[in-house]
Amino acid sequence: MSGGEAVSVLGICGSLRRGSYNAAALRAAEELAPEGLRIEQASIAEVPLYNEDLRLASGFPPAVEALREKIRAADAVLIATPEYNYSVPGVLKNAIDWISRPPEQPFSGKPIALMGASPGRLGTARAQYHLRQIFVFLNAYVMNQPEIFIADAPARFDTEGRLADEPTRSLLKTFLVALRAWALRFKR
Numbered sequence: 001m002s003g004g005e006a007v008s009v010l011g012i013c014g015s016l017r018r019g020s021y022n023a024a025a026l027r028a029a030e031e032l033a034p035e036g037l038r039i040e041q042a043s044i045a046e047v048p049l050y051n052e053d054l055r056l057a058s059g060f061p062p063a064v065e066a067l068r069e070k071i072r073a074a075d076a077v078l079i080a081t082p083e084y085n086y087s088v089p090g091v092l093k094n095a096i097d098w099i100s101r102p103p104e105q106p107f108s109g110k111p112i113a114l115m116g117a118s119p120g121r122l123g124t125a126r127a128q129y130h131l132r133q134i135f136v137f138l139n140a141y142v143m144n145q146p147e148i149f150i151a152d153a154p155a156r157f158d159t160e161g162r163l164a165d166e167p168t169r170s171l172l173k174t175f176l177v178a179l180r181a182w183a184l185r186f187k188r
């Protein structure tokens with residue numbers, strides 16, 4: 001076995017849309033993952049709107065508790081997100097806000113990688129940079145390079161939602177190898 005130590009990655013998509021390019025990008029990541037890297041998906045679709053009263057009265061909703069547990073158990077988190085109005089989509093920010101509440105918020109010390117797909121020309125760059133800022137406060141370790149901004153998404157995915165663009169597939173492979181190495185630094 002040449003793959004070495006196994007690394008588990010939790011994939012989170014910042015879009016709830018059935019035909020989401022970002023969900024498709026995460027499926028491509030599963031397909032292209034190198035040996036020794038396993039990607040499992042988690043959904044934020046059931047996370048309610050954040051309400052401090054709810055948390056104080058009855059703790060974390062089950063969907064949030066489940067996400068917190070999965071993040072804790074994973075060696076790294078891979079977020080694929082769209083950009084909404086030059087920033088992080090509300091559904092993703094809302095999920096992060098829930099997950100981040102004490103005690104023992106699970107992003108602290110966690111290796112994270114960001115990617116995003118957009119029909120636009122900047123391929124979610126602005127949303128990704130806002131996420132980086134959020135994760136500074138949450139004390140997560142976001143991988144710096146390589147970065148993946150999948151611009152002009154309709155031209156890179158086929159009608160079945162498969163990542164068809166060879167240069168992007170190749171970059172994604174490189175990105176996942178780097179993510180495995182990044183996660184292993186913190187596992188040791």
Ligand SMILES: Cc1cc2nc3c(=O)[nH]c(=O)nc-3n(C[C@H](O)[C@H](O)[C@H](O)COP(=O)(O)O)c2cc1C
Binds near residue numbers: 121122
């Ligand atoms: C509320 C809203 C705001 C958007 N703002 C941006 C934006 O700032 N930049 C951008 O590149 N695309 C923007 N878009 C277009 C999205 O990139 C596009 O809908 C994309 O397909 C969403 O990702 P998904 O395919 O994973 O759902 C916006 C879409 C919505 C619904």
